[in-house]
Amino acid sequence: MRSVAFATLLAAITTGLAAVTPQLSQRQGGSQGGGGGDVFLVVCTEPNLASGTCSTAGGLNACRTFIPPFNNSIESLASTVASVACAVYVNDDCTGDSLIVTNLEVVDNLAASNPNLKDALNSFQCIGTA
Ligand SMILES: *[C@@H]1O[C@H](CO)[C@@H](O)[C@H](O)[C@H]1NC(C)=O
Numbered sequence: 001m002r003s004v005a006f007a008t009l010l011a012a013i014t015t016g017l018a019a020v021t022p023q024l025s026q027r028q029g030g031s032q033g034g035g036g037g038d039v040f041l042v043v044c045t046e047p048n049l050a051s052g053t054c055s056t057a058g059g060l061n062a063c064r065t066f067i068p069p070f071n072n073s074i075e076s077l078a079s080t081v082a083s084v085a086c087a088v089y090v091n092d093d094c095t096g097d098s099l100i101v102t103n104l105e106v107v108d109n110l111a112a113s114n115p116n117l118k119d120a121l122n123s124f125q126c127i128g129t130a
Helices: 002-018
Strands: 039-044 054-058 076-079 084-089 098-101 123-128
Touching: 039 084, 039 123, 076 084, 076 098
Parallel strands: none
Antiparallel strands: 039 054, 039 076, 084 098, 084 123
């Protein structure tokens, strides 16, 4: 199960990287320290990280908004870096109902696990060591 989920996650990440949405993956002003990039989340507008519905998101220690078509439309998401935790929120300013994803966790279907967050997420903030 876990390796299948991980393979799905890798596929989603690869897909996401192929079509990186600049606004979702923009770097913070300075250097990130030369690490392995700054993608900490995969977000998708359909359950199960469905191919073709995902993008990547990143940046550390700053509240960022999900841009269209992801705002109010995320139905599954995943953590991509074990040492980084990302909180996702219903409001634009990292407030309101939230969920933390970390340690390569995959949230397959918000409708089932967190119905209050399905198609309701608007911002995120990631914290950790990349
Ligand atoms: C996403 O945000 C844009 C503006 O930032 C807004 O016009 C649009 O209605 C939002 N989409 C949803 C589904 O809420």
